[in-house]
Amino acid sequence: MAKKSSSGGFLGGISEARKMEIIGILVMSLGGLIGLSILSYSASDYTLIQSLSTESLFSIDRGPALRIQNGLGVIGAYLSHFFVYKLFGYVSLIIPIVIFFYGWFIFRNREIYQLLWPTAYAIWSMVLISTILGWFNTEYDWYSSVWSGEAGIGTARILQNITGIGSIVILAVFLVTTLLALLDRDLQATVDRVKGWTTDIKSSFNNWQEDRQRKKETKKKEKENEAQQEKVRQHQEAEQRMRQQSNSVNNTERSVQEKTSTPEPEPREKERSIDEIVEQSQQQDRERMRRQQEQVKSLDQRPRADIEKKKVAEEEDDDVDISVYVGEGDEQADERELDKQNQDKAKEVPRVKYKFPTIDLLDSPPNEGNEVDLEEIKENKRIILDKLKRHKIEIRSINAIVGPTVTLYELDPAPDVKISKIESYANDLKMATAAKGLRIMAPIPGRSAVGIEVPNGKRETVYLKSVLNTKKFVESDYELPIAFGKTIENDVFMVDLSLMPHLLIAGATGSGKTVGINTIITCLLYKCHPDDLKFVLIDPKKIELSLFQKIETQFLATIPGADEPIVTDTSRAQETLESLTKEMDERYDLLKDGMVRDIRAYNKKFDNGELDEEEGHRHLPYIVVIIDELADLMMTAGKQIEEPIARLAQLARAVGIHLVVATQRPSVNVVTGTIKANFPARLAYQVASKVDSRTILDTGGADQLIGNGDMLFTNGGGMTRIQNAFVSTEEVEKITDFIGNQRGYNNKYELPVINEESSSGDIPDPLEDIDELFESAAKIIVLHQQGSVSLLQRKLKIGYNRAGRIIDQLFNAGVVGPYQGSTARDVLVEDEEELEELLDELDEFER
Known part of the structure; x- marks a missing residue:
């Protein structure tokens, strides 16, 4: 057995x-x-x-x-x-x-x-x-x-x-x-790939022909050099033979003279002097031959040397030296390194099968880089020095840092020059250089120099692929990485939204604000799994964020019963923001029960199995709320919109809810003091006036930007000028199609319903249809003396909506008090005996 x-x-x-x-x-x-x-x-x-x-x-x-x-x-x-x-x-x-x-x-x-x-x-x-x-x-x-x-x-x-x-x-x-x-299943892509192969073969063949022609020309030059050297050598041999013949004649004459006359010391001295002369002549011949060989070797280098001499000569015309610096940019990652990392990341998360968008969906930048126009730099240098000299401002040196959009001229003024004096001539310099926008930094933060930013005559477009396909972005461990674009030093500017923790964006129409929002969303899509990130998109203009409807089942969070995944109605926007505040309160309850301080620690504890899912605990994704036009919401709703935004901005960082609010009218009645106080990170595109610049940045400068993605970023410290990375509508469509064609979640991520706990007067009498868990819920509420929805969710293992209805029924039955915002309701029944009496009365009432 x-x-x-x-x-x-x-x-x-x-x-x-x-x-x-x-x-x-x-x-x-x-x-x-x-x-x-x-x-x-x-x-x-x-x-x-x-x-x-x-x-x-x-x-x-x-x-x-x-x-x-x-x-x-x-x-x-x-x-x-x-x-x-x-x-x-x-x-x-x-x-x-x-x-x-x-x-x-x-x-x-x-x-x-x-x-x-x-x-x-x-x-x-x-x-x-x-x-x-x-x-x-x-x-x-x-x-x-x-x-x-x-x-x-x-x-x-x-x-x-x-x-x-x-x-x-x-x-x-x-x-x-x-x-x-x-x-490839896409026949058009296959045809394009075959065309690309044909083009590569043709270019390789042309390169091979060019290399072959170059080698022929090099061999021809080498033969010409050898022939020239041979001529020089023959000429030197002929001269040497002539010198030898003349030396032999001189020796014969000296021997005859020695025989006919007595030896004296003077002829010996003459003989020695003749030998020295011959040796000196030979030395001169050797020097001449060496110089001729160097000239032959430097034939190919002559144009470059001439250019360098010309450059030096031109620089010597002025008393002030100028050094030009062009940033090399961040190191590019391998073509497939980002895709490989995303594939490994997708395998680590078993909750849903998901493929990250590949880097091939983005357009490749052209091969030619930003060509530095030295003539333009020298002309601007001359204008700046001439204008400042007229006002008796002495400059010791200038450094030019060439960026994709503007060139920063760093001026080192004399010790006795007042910085404010240079700043007062901004309009004069702007008129002299005929620039669209000229910005003076007096002084440059962190440097003992004055900066003058002058727009380049030929701007460089920063493509998003060249930003995302860098080691800096690929190897970053940020929770919510955003690569805005490139700085003047040609470095990728990247931030972590989870640390900012909210972003306020302003810019006039056509300045690149919508492209900037698309860049933010695209960066997050390339690095974040849908298990870890959800978007709440509020677009009163109804067309700017419509491209992202396709990723509804993967990335978008909505309120229950929403007609569209993207909020376009003002009343829906207000309801969504209030629902987010409720989500924030529930998350804080979960963090309190888990005894952690932020969302990262909570998710780590939940993933390790230290928190019981049956008690209501769950994996919390980050929620990024993007509002594309705040001014329209403020005009129609005013305080009703401002209050939930202010609450979220003040408290939501720890529970992983982050705001990205954009507006094209940064006036004080839109960007109020309450909102500004809770948005330390601000991004300004070109605005219409200095007043708007001061409203968004608390200082001037945004009015001198030149548009098309040129922007200033501050996070409570100094200003950073950035050229926004460009992502086209076609690229966004390809990315959203790639994600939207995948199998999403069976149940979308829904935010809690706020209307069910609004007030007692708005709630209909629910005693006609009492929930079967009504008595169990009443006993739990009385036992714990805490009238909260989250308590019923954890104890009864039910959803939020059902728990909210039971709370409303308990309120109408007199078990709990009225709604009190983020705090739990008061429990009106002290013990179970009183509860039993109340339940008996309800039974008699129903009969």
């Missing part, structure tokens, strides 16, 4: 994962055996097995069954006859391959539905190839029918009877489209 129970316990203890592994191995073995039978097919086997009897099959002696050539024996002969002869010939080998892959996926515990498209493609390819082979077998009888099978030949004959010679054209078209679908 013990042995039996032990064996039964062992079998019962096999886990589901181990059972799936066993099933996977069996399925892979089945596919392998079927493949073996097809590969070892022999036409004579089926004739032989027809003559076999049952007795011969099970005979111990050597019988006719041993003459079967199939590797799987009699069963293999039957299987191979069916697959090879009856179906699609040797092409039927695709079937056991598909079966093997199904077994592998079962063994590895992967999702089977991933094989649906490959299975359909494999079966279609098998039928198509068999039909093409059957067509040639029928028409020309080139090879045996075992390559196409009876099914392939039959299909080809039916097609020939219907379409005649056009059948091969139809089959060829099917074959081409099938091959294109193998590369």
Whole structure:
């Protein structure tokens, strides 16, 4: 008995994962055996097995069954006859391959539905190839029918009877489209890819020709240099021979003179002086030869040297030196590094199957970079120095930092120059440079210099792909990373929205505000899983955020019963904001019960299993609320809109609710003091006046921006000038299509309903339809002396809406008091005895 129970316990203890592994191995073995039978097919086997009897099959002696050539024996002969002869010939080998892959996926515990498209493609390819082979077998009888099978030949004959010679054209078209679908299901994308390959091959061939031509020219130059050096050497040898001949004549004359006269010291001195002269002449010849060789070597470098000399000469014209600095930008990541990281991140979150958008959905920037116009920089330098010298302001040096939109000229003034004096000449400099917008920073924060920002004559467009595909963005560990664009130093400017914690955006019409909001949303979509992020989109203009309706089931949070996922009505906007405040209060209750201080610690504790889901705890995603036009809401609702925004801005950071509020009219009646006080992070595009700039930034400067994404950002400290990254409407559509075509959540993320606890006067008498959990809820409320919806949710394991209705019924029954905002209702019943009396009275009332 013990042995039996032990064996039964062992079998019962096999886990589901181990059972799936066993099933996977069996399925892979089945596919392998079927493949073996097809590969070892022999036409004579089926004739032989027809003559076999049952007795011969099970005979111990050597019988006719041993003459079967199939590797799987009699069963293999039957299987191979069916697959090879009856179906699609040797092409039927695709079937056991598909079966093997199904077994592998079962063994590895992967999702089977991933094989649906490959299975359909494999079966279609098998039928198509068999039909093409059957067509040639029928028409020309080139090879045996075992390559196409009876099914392939039959299909080809039916097609020939219907379409005649056009059948091969139809089959060829099917074959081409099938091959294109193998590369990419999107045929247009495949055609574009083939065109790209053709273009790459042509460019490679042209580069090879250019390199070959360049090498020929280099060899030609080397030969010319060698010929020139040879001429120089021959000329030097001729001169040396002439010197040797003259030396021999001189020596002969000296020997004659020595014979006819007595030796004196003076001729020796003359002889030595002649040797020194000859040696000096030879030294001069060697120097001349060395200079000629250097000239030959520097022929290719002569244009560059001339340019450098010209540049130095031009710079020497002025007393003040200028140094030009162009930022190299952040290091680009590998083409697929962001996609690989997102794939790994998607595998770590098992709640829903989700694929992050790929970097290929964004447009690639052109290859040419921002060309530095030295002439423009020198002209601006001359104008600035000339204008300041006229007012007796001495500048010691200038540094020019070239950005994508503007160039920052850093001036180092003399010690006795007042900074305010330079700032007072802003309009004079603006007129002299004929610039659209000129901004002076006196001084530059963190530097002992005065900055003058002058717009570039030719602006560079910063593409979002060049910003997102950098190591700085790919390797960031921010919770809510936002890469706005590039600074003057050509560095990617990136912030974490969860630390800001809210963002106020202002800008005139056409200044790039909508593109900036699209950039914010796109950055978050590329780095955040839908389990960890939800959007609440409020768009009174009704068209700006309509592109994001497609991601409703993945990323959008709405109130129950909402007609549209994006809020466009003012009354709905007010209701949504009040619902968000209720969501905030509920989250604070959860954080209090979990004994943590912020959403990150709470989610970590919940994921580790330290918080019980049955008690109402749940994974809390971040909620980013985007309001595209605050001015319209303030005009129609006023204080009713301002109060929930102020509450959320003051308290919602710790529970993961963050606001991004935008307006095109930054006046004091829209951006009120209450709102400004709770939005330390502000982003200003081009505005109409200095008053608007001071309203949004508390200082001037935004009125001197030049539009098209040129903006100033502050987070309570200094100002940073940024060129907003550009993302087109077509790119946003491709990203939302990619996400929207995926399977989303069965239940959308819904915010709590606020109207059900508004006031006692608005609530109808619910005693006519009392909930079945009414008595249990009343006992829980009295026992804990706390009249809150979240308590009923945790204890009764019900949803928020039902718990709210029960609270309303308890209020009408006199168990709890009226609604008191974020605090729990007062409990009017002190103990269970009083509650029993109250319930008895209710029963008599119903009778």
